[in-house]
Amino acid sequence: MAPDEDIVRKVQEGASEAFGELMQRYEPKLRRYGRQFLGDADAIDDVVQESFIKAYTNMKSFDTKQRFSPWMYRIAHNTFVNALRSKSRSKIFSTDLDTLIPRVVTEGDTEREWDEREVSAAIDQGLTKLPLKSREVLVLYYLEGLSYQEIADVLACPVGTVGVRLTRARTMLRPYLAPHLHESL
Amino acid sequence: MRSKAYFVLRLIVLLFVAVVVFLLSALIASFVLFNLEESGEEFLLGFGTQGILTFLALFPWTLLIIDLVAIVVLRVLLAGFRAVYRVSFLTTLGGIVLASMLAALLINLTPLHSNLRERADVDDLLFFDELYENVGNVHEEHGEFRGTILLIEGRTLTIFHDDNDNDEDDGTRRIFLPESIDISVFEVGDEVYIGGEHDDDGIRAYGIREFER
Numbered sequence: 001m002a003p004d005e006d007i008v009r010k011v012q013e014g015a016s017e018a019f020g021e022l023m024q025r026y027e028p029k030l031r032r033y034g035r036q037f038l039g040d041a042d043a044i045d046d047v048v049q050e051s052f053i054k055a056y057t058n059m060k061s062f063d064t065k066q067r068f069s070p071w072m073y074r075i076a077h078n079t080f081v082n083a084l085r086s087k088s089r090s091k092i093f094s095t096d097l098d099t100l101i102p103r104v105v106t107e108g109d110t111e112r113e114w115d116e117r118e119v120s121a122a123i124d125q126g127l128t129k130l131p132l133k134s135r136e137v138l139v140l141y142y143l144e145g146l147s148y149q150e151i152a153d154v155l156a157c158p159v160g161t162v163g164v165r166l167t168r169a170r171t172m173l174r175p176y177l178a179p180h181l182h183e184s185l
Numbered sequence: 186m187r188s189k190a191y192f193v194l195r196l197i198v199l200l201f202v203a204v205v206v207f208l209l210s211a212l213i214a215s216f217v218l219f220n221l222e223e224s225g226e227e228f229l230l231g232f233g234t235q236g237i238l239t240f241l242a243l244f245p246w247t248l249l250i251i252d253l254v255a256i257v258v259l260r261v262l263l264a265g266f267r268a269v270y271r272v273s274f275l276t277t278l279g280g281i282v283l284a285s286m287l288a289a290l291l292i293n294l295t296p297l298h299s300n301l302r303e304r305a306d307v308d309d310l311l312f313f314d315e316l317y318e319n320v321g322n323v324h325e326e327h328g329e330f331r332g333t334i335l336l337i338e339g340r341t342l343t344i345f346h347d348d349n350d351n352d353e354d355d356g357t358r359r360i361f362l363p364e365s366i367d368i369s370v371f372e373v374g375d376e377v378y379i380g381g382e383h384d385d386d387g388i389r390a391y392g393i394r395e396f397e398r
């Protein structure tokens with residue numbers, strides 16, 4: 001299977017039909033990601049399509065030396081956030097205190113890693129009860145397999161903030177995961 | 186699909202606006218520093234608590250607020266760049282403030298503000314002439330005084346102030362210095378900057394420095 005970046009290069013060179021391959025790869029992932037923001041399947045589909053349109057329109061701005069996945073997720077994330085804001089009809093300006101001050105957290109230096117398969121299996125159960133900021137990082141880290149740096153690029157926030165939110169999200173998710181975790185964990 | 190040229194042009198415009206905002210911030214900061222140097226108000230910081238309070242009362246807070254707004258706007262303009270959003274908001278803000286102050290210090294090594302003030306004095310400045318005309322004005326109502334020493338008698342100085350504008354701050358003043366100030370360092374003819382308060386006999390100083398402009 002050709003890497004995403006090779007397909008993007010082809011699209012940039014004029015092979016527009018190659019974009020369909022990217023859509024096939026990312027449609028189920030973005031739908032899954034969209035469930036953290038919107039409950040309605042039709043609304044999620046609309047936003048996913050809108051994300052693909054934005055990605056195609058801005059394809060020439062993508063640097064193929066970088067990974068395509070975080071870039072695509074960032075477009076989808078912003079589109080979902082905008083859709084959520086329109087849905088809530090709330091135009092309140094919110095300050096994200098997590099990004100205000102510097103935080104030093106390195107990937108993997110919190111508690112022992114959970115078994116990712118168990119986390120993936122249980123994550124849907126607990127996710128709906130968690131705040132959006134926690135859901136985002138859990139899905140991106142455990143289900144989509146992005147690194148801290150890549151999640152920071154998707155959410156456009158400091159890397160330290162990703163670590164802090166992930167630690168916080170794990171703590172909140174723990175009660176829902178308890179039945180799925182081995183005793184050794 | 187938008188062309189590559191569109192994104193390059195967008196980046197150029199964004200960077201141009203960011204540079205303009207940065208220069209605005211640096212110019213404002215450099216003007217504030219210029220004003221502090223020309224007026225002598227920087228000496229107030231060495232005159233104890235009373236001097237600090239007077240300094241805060243005289244500080245151009247409006248300009249500082251405009252400068253901070255420019256810095257925040259700059260931070261927002263640059264938020265899309267990885268090098269900026271990967272760092273905390275306050276850290277990038279601090280970095281921009283430092284860069285702006287450095288640029289301000291470099292601007293003040295040039296005669297820019299001096300030249301603009303000279304043009305303002307002869308009504309040859311299109312914009313901000315009032316701002317430059319007021320640089321170096323003495324605010325006796327806030328307890329700052331400036332002048333040339335005419336006479337030293339014991340712990341009393343007589344100073345003369347004339348900034349060629351024929352207003353009420355021109356003329357002589359009697360300055361009473363406390364025991365804590367070493368009067369021997371001053372001579373007749375020295376220009377001095379004084380922090381003090383009016384009383385019936387003259388001005389009770391709490392701080393004095395020789396002022397070379």
